[in-house]
Amino acid sequence: MSxxxxxxxxxxxxxxxxxxxxxxxxxxxHQLIYPSRGVLEVSTxxxxxxVPPHRAVWIPATVAHSHRAHGPTEMRTLLFEPEVxxxxxxxxxxxxxxxxMREVIVALTDDAGLTDPQRRxxxxxxxxxxxxxxxxxxxxxxPADPRLRDLTGILTDDPADRRTLAELGRAVGASERTxxxxxxxxxxxxxxxxxxxxxxxxxxxxxxxxxxxxxxxTASGFRSPSAFIxxxxxxxxxxxxxxxxx
Numbered sequence: 001m002s003x004x005x006x007x008x009x010x011x012x013x014x015x016x017x018x019x020x021x022x023x024x025x026x027x028x029x030h031q032l033i034y035p036s037r038g039v040l041e042v043s044t045x046x047x048x049x050x051v052p053p054h055r056a057v058w059i060p061a062t063v064a065h066s067h068r069a070h071g072p073t074e075m076r077t078l079l080f081e082p083e084v085x086x087x088x089x090x091x092x093x094x095x096x097x098x099x100x101m102r103e104v105i106v107a108l109t110d111d112a113g114l115t116d117p118q119r120r121x122x123x124x125x126x127x128x129x130x131x132x133x134x135x136x137x138x139x140x141x142x143p144a145d146p147r148l149r150d151l152t153g154i155l156t157d158d159p160a161d162r163r164t165l166a167e168l169g170r171a172v173g174a175s176e177r178t179x180x181x182x183x184x185x186x187x188x189x190x191x192x193x194x195x196x197x198x199x200x201x202x203x204x205x206x207x208x209x210x211x212x213x214x215x216x217x218t219a220s221g222f223r224s225p226s227a228f229i230x231x232x233x234x235x236x237x238x239x240x241x242x243x244x245x246x
């Protein structure tokens with residue numbers, strides 16, 4: 001089959017209320033999911049990806065995953081045949097979405113009176129744009145070691161927990177040195193890097209609910225709103241205030 005073909009059968013636009021979940025499932029086709037509103041959290045056995053507005057997530061065929069909406073979320077989905085994988089991605093990946101790509105996804109998922117030639121033209125633009133997009137480091141890896149899972153569970157329940165790795169180690173029955181090694185081996189991150197990513201993920205989900213910058217900074221474990229703003233700007237290129245305002 002030609003890679004220029006985009007299979008759109010079953011493409012959808014779905015409104016998800018805040019905190020709603022779509023349970024574990026998989027698909028025979030690749031998916032490109034774009035939340036035109038809200039924040040979408042995508043989980044697999046390997047980790048969690050947070051998909052904020054103006055981003056999309058590529059989910060490869062047959063990968064089991066679940067969704068959770070943060071804030072009222074509008075989820076738009078395009079389906080690609082298994083042979084169509086322009087970026088050669090084999091795990092969920094968050095992608096930057098250009099303004100043109102956003103408009104194409106909206107047009108294809110709304111399907112408001114498109115003729116067949118118009119639809120084919122938009123499909124060609126979608127594939128062209130997909131070949132050009134940038135992948136973003138928004139994954140939060142899930143470790144396999146039970147002690148590390150207990151530790152990451154503690155922090156996921158309360159990202160504002162300020163205990164050191166040594167203090168958390170006493171809570172899960174492992175030394176700081178062991179946990180530090182396991183973080184590098186099983187997540188590809190150091191403990192501070194993993195916790196920083198967790199806090200950024202949490203901040204995105206809270207901003208989607210309309211929480212203030214100060215509230216988000218406190219609940220996500222940042223030492224001050226100014227520290228949060230600086231970290232957020234470095235990660236996403238805008239301040240959280242501008243980001244939340246769209």
